[in-house]
Amino acid sequence: MYEIIGIWVGAFFTLAIYSFLYKENPVYRLAEHLVVGISLGYTMAITYDVVLKPRLIEPLLAGGSWILLIPALLGLLYITRFISSIAWLSRYPIAFVLGTGMGVGFPLTMKSNVLRQLEAAMIPFYQEGMPWHMVLGNVVLVLGTLAALIYFFFSKPHKGFFFGTGSRIGIWIIMLGFGATFGFTVMGRISLLIGRIQYLLGDWLHLIE
Amino acid sequence: MRKDWIGIPALGILLLLASFAAAQDAVEEMTQDADPRPGEMMEDTAGVEGTQLQPAVEGVPEEPGPALDVPGAITVEDKDNDAGDQLVVCFEPPADTSGVFAYNVYRRKAGETGEVSWNLVKIIPVLGPTLFIDGYDPEYPIEPGTRYEYRVASVSLEGEEYFGEPQVAQAVPAGELYHTGKTKVLIAGGLFIFLIFYYFGKAQRGRQMYLRPIAGIEAIDEAIGRATEMGKPVLYVPGLSTISDVATIASLTILGRVAKKVAQYQTPLMVPNRDPIVYTVADEAVKQAYLEAGRPDAFDPDSVFFLTDSQFAFVAGVNGIMMREKPATNFYLGMFWAESLLLAETGSLTGAIQIAGTDAVTQLPFFITTCDYTLIGEELYAASAYLGREPKQIGAVKGQDACKGIIMAFITIAFVLSILDMVADTETLEWVRRIVTVPIVD
Numbered sequence: 001m002y003e004i005i006g007i008w009v010g011a012f013f014t015l016a017i018y019s020f021l022y023k024e025n026p027v028y029r030l031a032e033h034l035v036v037g038i039s040l041g042y043t044m045a046i047t048y049d050v051v052l053k054p055r056l057i058e059p060l061l062a063g064g065s066w067i068l069l070i071p072a073l074l075g076l077l078y079i080t081r082f083i084s085s086i087a088w089l090s091r092y093p094i095a096f097v098l099g100t101g102m103g104v105g106f107p108l109t110m111k112s113n114v115l116r117q118l119e120a121a122m123i124p125f126y127q128e129g130m131p132w133h134m135v136l137g138n139v140v141l142v143l144g145t146l147a148a149l150i151y152f153f154f155s156k157p158h159k160g161f162f163f164g165t166g167s168r169i170g171i172w173i174i175m176l177g178f179g180a181t182f183g184f185t186v187m188g189r190i191s192l193l194i195g196r197i198q199y200l201l202g203d204w205l206h207l208i209e
Numbered sequence: 210m211r212k213d214w215i216g217i218p219a220l221g222i223l224l225l226l227a228s229f230a231a232a233q234d235a236v237e238e239m240t241q242d243a244d245p246r247p248g249e250m251m252e253d254t255a256g257v258e259g260t261q262l263q264p265a266v267e268g269v270p271e272e273p274g275p276a277l278d279v280p281g282a283i284t285v286e287d288k289d290n291d292a293g294d295q296l297v298v299c300f301e302p303p304a305d306t307s308g309v310f311a312y313n314v315y316r317r318k319a320g321e322t323g324e325v326s327w328n329l330v331k332i333i334p335v336l337g338p339t340l341f342i343d344g345y346d347p348e349y350p351i352e353p354g355t356r357y358e359y360r361v362a363s364v365s366l367e368g369e370e371y372f373g374e375p376q377v378a379q380a381v382p383a384g385e386l387y388h389t390g391k392t393k394v395l396i397a398g399g400l401f402i403f404l405i406f407y408y409f410g411k412a413q414r415g416r417q418m419y420l421r422p423i424a425g426i427e428a429i430d431e432a433i434g435r436a437t438e439m440g441k442p443v444l445y446v447p448g449l450s451t452i453s454d455v456a457t458i459a460s461l462t463i464l465g466r467v468a469k470k471v472a473q474y475q476t477p478l479m480v481p482n483r484d485p486i487v488y489t490v491a492d493e494a495v496k497q498a499y500l501e502a503g504r505p506d507a508f509d510p511d512s513v514f515f516l517t518d519s520q521f522a523f524v525a526g527v528n529g530i531m532m533r534e535k536p537a538t539n540f541y542l543g544m545f546w547a548e549s550l551l552l553a554e555t556g557s558l559t560g561a562i563q564i565a566g567t568d569a570v571t572q573l574p575f576f577i578t579t580c581d582y583t584l585i586g587e588e589l590y591a592a593s594a595y596l597g598r599e600p601k602q603i604g605a606v607k608g609q610d611a612c613k614g615i616i617m618a619f620i621t622i623a624f625v626l627s628i629l630d631m632v633a634d635t636e637t638l639e640w641v642r643r644i645v646t647v648p649i650v651d
Contacts, residue, residue, distance in 0.1 A: 017525065020528065020532075024529065024532035024533065028529070029529060031525070032525040032526060032528075032529045035519070035521075035522040035525050036516060036517045036519075036522045036523075036525065036526045037517075038522075039517045039518070039519030039522035040517040040518070040519070040522075042519075043517070043518050043519065078489065081489065081492075090489060091493065094486070094489055094490055094493065097452055097453075097486055098452055098458070098490070100453075101451070101452050101453025101454075102453070102458070104453065105453050105454075105455065106398060107391060107394050107395075107398060109455065110394050110397055110398045110401070111391075111394045111647055114397060114401075114616070115393060115394065115397060115645050115646075115647045116647065116649075118616055118619055118620070118645050119642060119645050119646055119647070121620050121623070122619065122620060122623035122638070122641065122642050122645065123623075123627070124627045124630060124631075124638055125624070125627050125628075126627070126631050142620060142623075142624050145620060146617055146620055146621065149613050149616065149617050150617075152586070152587045152588075152613060153421075153610050153613065154420055154421055154423075154587075154591050154606050154609075154610060155418060155419055155420060155421070155606060155607045155610045156419070156421065156610070157419065157421055158421055174585065175577075177570075178570075178573055178574040178577060179574065181570060181571050181573075181574050182574035182575070182578070185571055185574070185575070189547075189550075
C-alpha cells in the first residue's frame with residue numbers, strides 16, 4: 001500500500017516539476033516549495049543523527065572526549081550572528097574553516113592538479129612498435145597542453161606568433177575538448193530522462209515492463 | 210490565452226491514464242486472489258511463506274562443512290609517513306585454500322580478553338592481497354602508541370570462521386613529524402609561493418603590470434548597469450560547493466566586488482546559497498561591500514539567504530526565483546555540477562544577461578552554450594584581480610603566470626628529450642620525469 005502511495009507521489013511530483021517546461025505555474029511552485037522544505041528538514045535530521053549525535057553528544061556524554069568541546073564551541077559561535085552586538089564572534093569559525101580548507105587543500109591541489117598533470121604530459125611521444133595514430137595522439141596531447149597553457153597567460157598580450165597564434169590554437173583545443181565533454185554529458189542526461197520515463201510508464205502506469 | 214490552458218487537459222489525461230492503470234491492477238489482483246492457479250500459488254507462496262512449504266528442512270541442523278585450513282603467521286609493521294594511526298598487516302594464507310571464501314581480520318588491544326573485544330577490521334577475498342593497511346575504518350581507529358593483537362579467520366561459503374593463532378603485533382603505531390613522500394610537493398609549493406610573493410612585492414613597489422582583457426570580466430559592470438537601468442535585481446549564485454573549494458573562494462571575492470557595484474548603483478541583489486558556511490561568508494562579504502560603498506543602510510539582510518543543501522531542490526528553488534523575480538543579470542560563479550545547464554537554461558529563458566565562471570571542466574560546455582560570457586577555469590581565479598586592480602592581486606596573477614611558465618618549460622624539455630631518446634636511443638626523459646613523479650597514494 002505504502003509502495004503504491006510512494007509511486008503515485010513520485011509520479012505526481014515528477015510531472016509537477018516537468019510542468020515547468022511549459023511555464024512557471026502553481027503546481028510547479030507547490031513541488032518546488034515542498035522539495036526545498038522537505039530536503040532542508042531531512043538534512044537537519046540527518047545532520048543530527050549522523051554528525052551531532054554520534055560524533056559530539058554521545059562521546060561527550062560517555063566522558064573523556066573533552067577536546068570535542070572546542071569544535072562544539074566554534075560551531076556555537078555561528079549562532080552569535082543572531083545577536084548583533086556579538087555577531088563579530090561568528091567570524092572566528094569562518095576564519096578557522098577558511099584557513100583549514102585552504103591549508104589542507106593546497107598540498108592536495110599541488111599534487112593532483114599540478115605535479116600529477118605535469119607528469120602525465122611528460123610522455124615519450126614515440127616508442128618502438130607504437131602505431132602512428134598513437135604517436136599523433138601523443139604529439140597533439142603535448143602541443144595541445146602547451147597551447148592551452150599559453151591561452152591562460154594573463155600578463156602578456158595575446159599578440160605575435162608565440163602568444164597570439166599559441167593562444168588561438170589553445171582556445172581551439174579547449175573548445176574541442178568541451179565539445180567532446182558536452183556530447184558525453186548529454187548522453188548521460190538522456191539516460192536520466194529515460195529513467196524517469198521508465199518510472200512513469202513502467203512503475204506508475206504499467207504500460208511497459 | 211487559449212494556449213495557456215493546453216497543459217491542464219494534458220495533465221488530466223495523464224492522471225486519468227494512471228487511475229485507469231491502477232484500477233486495472235487492483236481488479237487483476239482481486240481476480241488472482243479469488244481464483245488462484247496452482248502454478249502461481251506455488252510460486253507466490255514459495256517467496257512469501259517458503260518456510261511453510263519446506264517443513265522437512267526447517268529444524269534440521271545443517272551439517273557443518275569440513276574444517277578449513279587456517280591462515281598462518283601474522284606480521285605487523287608500523288606504517289611510515291603517517292600520524293601513528295596506521296599499521297601494515299600481512300598474514301600467511303593457508304596452504305590449502307579449497308573451500309575458503311574470504312579471510313576475516315580481527316583486531317583488539319593487546320591484553321584485552323573476551324570474544325567481544327575483537328573487532329572485525331578487514332574482509333579480504335580469498336584471491337585478494339594478504340597485505341593491507343589497517344586504520345582506514347573510522348569505526349575502529351588505531352591509537353598511536355597502543356599495542357594491538359590480531360587474528361585472522363578463514364571463512365567458508367556458509368560463513369563459518371576457522372581461526373588461526375592470535376598474534377600480538379610486533380610493532381606499535383607511531384607518527385612521524387615529516388612526510389618524506391611529500392618533499393616534491395613541498396618544493397613545488399614553496400617555489401610557487403615564492404614566485405607569487407616575488408611579483409607581489411614588485412607590484413607593491415609600484416611596478417606597472419599588464420593584464421590582458423577578458424571579455425567576461427569586462428562585461429560585469431555592463432551587466433550590473435543593465436539591471437540598474439531595468440530596475441530589476443541581480444542574481445548571484447556562488448556555486449554549490451563548500452568553502453574549501455578554490456572556485457568558491459574566488460567566487461566570494463568576486464561577489465564582494467559585484468556587491469560593491471550593486472550598492473553604488475542601488476540595485477537589488479539576491480544571493481541564494483546551498484552551503485551554510487558559504488552562506489555566512491557570502492553574507493559577510495556583501496555586508497562589507499555595502500559598508501565600503503558607503504551604503505550600509507541599503508544592505509538588505511534578506512538579500513543573502515540559505516535555500517537548501519539538496520542539489521536539485523536548490524536548483525528548483527533558484528529556477529522558481531528566476532521565473533518569478535525575473536532578474537536582469539545572472540551570475541553563476543563558482544563550482545557547479547549537473548545543475549549548471551538547468552540554471553543557465555532557465556536564466557536564458559527569462560532573457561537575463563548571464564555571466565558564468567567555473568573550473569568544472571564537465572560543466573563549462575553547458576555554460577558556454579547558454580550564457581553570454583563564460584570565465585573558463587583560471588579566468589575565474591584571476592577575475593578578482595581584474596575587478597579590484599589592486600597591485601597585490603595583479604602581482605599574484607603575474608606570479609601564477611610565472612608558475613605556468615615553469616610547467617611549460619618542463620613539458621617542452623620533456624618533448625625535446627623524447628625526440629632525443631628516439632634518435633639516440635637514450636633514457637633521458639625518464640630521468641626528468643622522476644623529478645616531478647609523486648606517489649599516487651601517500
